[in-house]
Amino acid sequence: MSDRTPEITPHEGNLLVLTPGLGAVSTTFIAGVEAIRRGQAKPIGSLSQTQTIRLGRRSEHRSPLIKDFVDLAPLEDLEFGAWDVFEDDAYEAAARAEVLDQEDLAPLEDFLHTIEPMSAAFSKEYVKRLDGPNVKQGATKKDLAEALREDIRRRKKETDADRAVMIWCGSTEIYMKPSECHLSIEKFEEGMENNDPSIAPSQLYAYAAIKEGVAYANGAPNLSADIPALEQLAEQNDVPIAGKDFKTGQTMMKTILAPGLKARMLGIEGWFSTNILGNRDGEVLDDESSFRAKEVTKSGVLGTILQPEKYTDLYDDLDHKVSINYYPPRGDAKEGWDNIDIFGWLGYPMQIKLDFLCRDSILAAPIVLDLALFLDLAQRSGRDGIQEWLSFYFKSPHVIEGHVREHDLFIQHFRLKNTLRVLGGAEPLTHLSENYPMSENVSEPTASPNE
Numbered sequence: 001m002s003d004r005t006p007e008i009t010p011h012e013g014n015l016l017v018l019t020p021g022l023g024a025v026s027t028t029f030i031a032g033v034e035a036i037r038r039g040q041a042k043p044i045g046s047l048s049q050t051q052t053i054r055l056g057r058r059s060e061h062r063s064p065l066i067k068d069f070v071d072l073a074p075l076e077d078l079e080f081g082a083w084d085v086f087e088d089d090a091y092e093a094a095a096r097a098e099v100l101d102q103e104d105l106a107p108l109e110d111f112l113h114t115i116e117p118m119s120a121a122f123s124k125e126y127v128k129r130l131d132g133p134n135v136k137q138g139a140t141k142k143d144l145a146e147a148l149r150e151d152i153r154r155r156k157k158e159t160d161a162d163r164a165v166m167i168w169c170g171s172t173e174i175y176m177k178p179s180e181c182h183l184s185i186e187k188f189e190e191g192m193e194n195n196d197p198s199i200a201p202s203q204l205y206a207y208a209a210i211k212e213g214v215a216y217a218n219g220a221p222n223l224s225a226d227i228p229a230l231e232q233l234a235e236q237n238d239v240p241i242a243g244k245d246f247k248t249g250q251t252m253m254k255t256i257l258a259p260g261l262k263a264r265m266l267g268i269e270g271w272f273s274t275n276i277l278g279n280r281d282g283e284v285l286d287d288e289s290s291f292r293a294k295e296v297t298k299s300g301v302l303g304t305i306l307q308p309e310k311y312t313d314l315y316d317d318l319d320h321k322v323s324i325n326y327y328p329p330r331g332d333a334k335e336g337w338d339n340i341d342i343f344g345w346l347g348y349p350m351q352i353k354l355d356f357l358c359r360d361s362i363l364a365a366p367i368v369l370d371l372a373l374f375l376d377l378a379q380r381s382g383r384d385g386i387q388e389w390l391s392f393y394f395k396s397p398h399v400i401e402g403h404v405r406e407h408d409l410f411i412q413h414f415r416l417k418n419t420l421r422v423l424g425g426a427e428p429l430t431h432l433s434e435n436y437p438m439s440e441n442v443s444e445p446t447a448s449p450n451e
């Protein structure tokens with residue numbers, strides 16, 4: 001699709017945000033939106049709510065908030081719906097996840113009790129360390145997908161929503177590669193009828209969403225909408241899709257640091273990354289087959305940033321190791337260590353040690369919000385299929401076949417904002433002198449340095 005979209009259908013009525021998974025990330029997102037709506041908290045970490053966007057030359061001093069520049073659904077219009085294999089409502093699930101303090105949850109208790117999980121399309125085969133009672137029964141996978149479609153329609157009615165988006169916040173499924181039944185819509189539908197084991201539950205949710213005209217993003221590393229069958233279906237049904245695996249914690253830091261080291265042409269001999277975490281996500285990832293899916297998305301980021309094929313002297317021998325350790329005492333308060341062995345002038349070695357005591361779901365929740373609002377905007381702008389401009393939010397960006405998966409956070413950010421400029425009817429910025437002539441630079445030292 002072209003980067004220029006002349007017309008956007010204005011937002012009107014409620015926007016339903018559906019999350020398969022009512023766990024740490026989704027409850028932190030839902031509780032956060034409600035706290036913000038009530039004026040009890042600020043939307044820190046959300047570009048859609050807090051970031052400005054420069055339009056035209058710096059000397060024009062036009063830098064509105066993104067949300068005032070493009071037509072995003074306001075937070076007041078958001079409604080929620082979720083599925084989970086456990087029966088806990090959003091309050092109980094949030095209390096169990098222990099991300100938010102009791103004193104922050106207590107004022108939201110009544111609201112959170114109203115969000116009860118719909119029964120899940122789930123099979124233990126795909127998430128080995130998980131089992132629960134709130135699971136749909138169906139003779140075929142097609143029946144399960146139809147039941148999910150029915151859930152979407154019902155929840156839209158219940159919440160009086162005109163539009164919906166779905167963000168996968170469910171557990172990481174086992175590592176899978178695309179197979180025959182993923183190659184076309186017909187084969188995929190046939191595969192669902194025949195209970196093909198290559199079709200995982202997250203693919204059923206993605207299928208159901210796309211069939212219902214609901215935009216879909218995958219926050220986990222498993223194979224979901226990134227298969228030809230669902231890519232084709234998304235284009236056919238005018239539905240935007242994006243993925244995969246929210247870029248938080250250690251990978252966010254990696255994609256901030258690596259472009260900086262490369263910009264300075266410093267070499268990297270090794271990058272050793274390890275994590276400890278103790279939430280349910282950590283427990284699921286303790287299983288080798290789910291960890292493999294995560295390992296692949298976490299490990300892939302350095303290659304396209306550093307371009308070892310071009311900069312052989314600097315990055316060709318880079319040894320990149322990633323591990324995750326399930327350590328229950330930590331709960332959601334993950335700790336990520338990085339040891340980076342770099343080298344400089346004449347090959348002299350140096351080391352960088354990074355210890356990030358992060359809160360995974362606190363970093364992920366604003367990503368869910370931004371994705372929901374930007375996917376809805378994309379759909380109202382007539383953009384369908386893979387939304388590469390949303391790569392900023394993902395560890396392993398879902399891109400069109402043959403396109404490079406961009407991991408550099410700054411390039412991703414630049415593209416995100418330029419796409420928003422175009423969607424808002426403004427010119428994209430190039431940062432060339434036409435945008436910012438030297439004379440302006442000198443005469444206006446106080447002009448905003450930001451985009």
Ligand SMILES: NC(=O)c1ccc[n+]([C@@H]2O[C@H](COP(=O)([O-])OP(=O)(O)OC[C@H]3O[C@@H](n4cnc5c(N)ncnc54)[C@H](O)[C@@H]3O)[C@@H](O)[C@H]2O)c1
Nearest residue numbers: 021023024025084120170171172220246248280281360364
């Ligand atoms: N927290 C982060 O920063 C972060 C970053 C990147 C990716 N992720 C991914 O996001 C996902 C959610 O993370 P979380 O910390 O909220 O995990 P969580 O374990 O707290 O929540 C996931 C929920 O999904 C449910 N679930 C699993 N399979 C399901 C299915 N088929 N249908 C409906 N519900 C299902 C589980 O019962 C669980 O309650 C995970 O896949 C995780 O890897 C999280």
